[in-house]
Amino acid sequence: MGSGESLVQVQRRLLKDKELKIRKALDRLREKRRLLGRQRRRREFPVVSMVGYTNCGKTTLIKALTGDDAVRPQDRLFATLDVTAHAGWLPSRVAVIYMDTVGFLSQLPHSLIESFSATLEDVAHSDLVVHVRDVSHPETELQKATVLAALRGLRLPAPLLDSVLEVHNKVDLVPGYSPSGSQAVAVSALLGHGLPELRARLEDAVLRATGRQVLTLRVRLAGAQLSWLHQEATVQDVDVIPEAGAADVRVVISSSAYSRFRKLFPESASQ
Ligand SMILES: Nc1nc2c(ncn2[C@@H]2O[C@H](COP(=O)(O)OP(=O)(O)OP(=O)(O)O)[C@@H](O)[C@H]2O)c(=O)[nH]1
Ligand SMILES: [Mg+2]
Incomplete structure (x- = not known):
């Protein structure tokens, strides 16, 4: 003392x-x-990471996709300094987790670099990366280059880097916009334009990335197929055909589970 x-x-x-x-x-x-x-x-749900230049509309897009009021978009730098996760559903009722990330900047303040990279570590562990772009911004091409360079710096697994889905946001501010010759999906996160198409594309990409497919299988009700599918896949819909003593079952199933299914129940047919 x-x-x-x-x-x-x-x-x-x-x-x-x-x-x-x-x-x-x-x-x-x-x-x-x-x-x-x-x-x-990670064990339970596919993870989709939203990345993009700051202010491009990541948080707004996640909100639009999940209808979650808790995700409040903010029109200022680094409104979201921590990575946040929000659950959403794809058309086939597969649940996904959308990870919101901190927006990229060309010249990141030195004091923020560490928190910034820490929040992006999760991106490498996701199943799909979505690159959101503000196509109404005069420097949208430069922003794209900045983001792609930063993504390369994260040393993502090659399949993840190769499958990046590009979303062109804020098309409501660019009358008559259509993405030129690319695979990009044009949306307005704010007005909800283009979201059905985006959801379909997300589903495709997520299923492919996680080695799953949506199938309708004809199974005999007397057999063990239905309970097997309930255990080994995600059953979405069961359409019973009483006169056939069978049902058409729509499932989301991994490739490995599907080949086991075919071995176990060679009599079941894909519709
Ligand atoms: N006109 C228009 N504005 C949008 C659209 N999407 C987002 N915005 C606006 O753009 C601003 C930034 O949106 P955010 O969702 O916060 O952007 P962000 O990418 O999450 O930004 P950071 O978290 O800072 O990286 C907000 O004012 C939004 O309302 C859109 O489709 N059209
Ligand atoms: Mg944000």
């Missing part, structure tokens, strides 16, 4: 030390929970 310190000052100092310890422990806990959450999510 310093000679000039009063009792109140000592208590304050001790409390400060304690607060620091608690804060550190909280940070560790938060990190641990984040990692656990990430592992859990």
Whole structure:
């Protein structure tokens, strides 16, 4: 204790030390929970990461796709400094997790580089990367180049880098816009234009990336096929045909499960 310190000052100092310890422990806990959450999510759902230049509309697009009011878009730099995850459903009722990321910038302030890269580590573990672009921005091509360069810097697995889905956002601000000769999907996240087409494209890409397909299989009701499918695949719809003692079952199934199914039940036909 310093000679000039009063009792109140000592208590304050001790409390400060304690607060620091608690804060550190909280940070560790938060990190641990984040990692656990990430592992859990990855096991259960395909993960789609939204990346793009800052202000291109990532958060708005996720909100439009998930209808989640909790995702509040903000028109300012780094409105979202942490990576956030939101669940959405694809047309075949496959659930996906959309990961919101921090927007890219050409000249990132040095003090932010570390948090920035930390939030992007998750991108490498996703099943699909969606590159959102603001096509109404005068520097949209430069922004695209910046984002692609940064993505290359993340050393993503080649299949992930090769399958990046490009979304051209804010087309409501560019009358008569149509993406020139590319595979891109044109949308207005704000007005909801182009979302059905985007969902279809997302589904295609997600199923392909995760080695799954949507099939309708004719199964005999007397056999074990239906319960097998319930266990090994995602059953979406069962259409019973009483006179045939059978059902048409629509499933989302992995390639490996489908080949096991065909071996086990060679009599079942794909419709
Ligand atoms: N006109 C129009 N504005 C849009 C569209 N999508 C997003 N915006 C607006 O663009 C601004 C930025 O949108 P955000 O969704 O916050 O962008 P972001 O990519 O998440 O930005 P950061 O998190 O900072 O990287 C907001 O003011 C949105 O309302 C769109 O399709 N059309
Ligand atoms: Mg955002």
